[in-house]
Amino acid sequence: MNYFELFQIPVSLTVDTAELSVRYRDLQRQFHPDNVAAQSDAIKLASMQKTVEINNAYNTLKNPLACAEYLLMLQGIDLRxxxxxxxxxxxxxxxxxxxxxxxxxxxxxxxxxxxxxxxxxxxxxxxxxxxxxxxxxxxxxxxxxxxxxxxxxxxxxxxxxxxxxxxxxxx
Missing domain, CATH: 1.20.1280.20 (HscB, C-terminal domain)
Structure with a gap:
């Protein structure tokens, strides 16, 4: 899953952080584990995993150096x-x-x-x-x-x- 696609923003080092924050909140509301509290354990686990993925993507894209590292990773260069x-x-x-x-x-x-x-x-x-x-x-x-x-x-x-x-x- 591509972080830029997840947040539906252009692939760029200079991310619009205001737009990123709005989309982050929307995704959190959509996939938050509380929304599936009455569902099966498998659905709750999937919701939790999606929330973790959203958090990781958000933290990566809002930090310019982490975003640059991610952009390079998309090109096959993994600095980590x-x-x-x-x-x-x-x-x-x-x-x-x-x-x-x-x-x-x-x-x-x-x-x-x-x-x-x-x-x-x-x-x-x-x-x-x-x-x-x-x-x-x-x-x-x-x-x-x-x-x-x-x-x-x-x-x-x-x-x-x-x-x-x-x-x-x-x-």
Missing amino acids: SEQHTVKDTAFLMEQLEWREELDDLQNKPDESAISQFQSRVKQHYQRYFQSLERQLADAQFNEAADTLRKLKFIQKMKDELDKLEESLFDL
């Missing part, structure tokens, strides 16, 4: 089960530098420095995401897979920076 890593040495060196900068900020938190670092990381994320959009639109799936791997690295860094920033408010 692969052993490939990023081979771009310049990118890997940059990640090592970022990791060192993050370590320094964790040891000596500086709100201004964290904010500046977040801004740089966000710019990189946006640049790579735009590349990913172009690559998917141009059916450059292997290149898109490589870009997605990089975006996952950057997303982890963004998440760690967010946690670090939040920890400053806990003090």
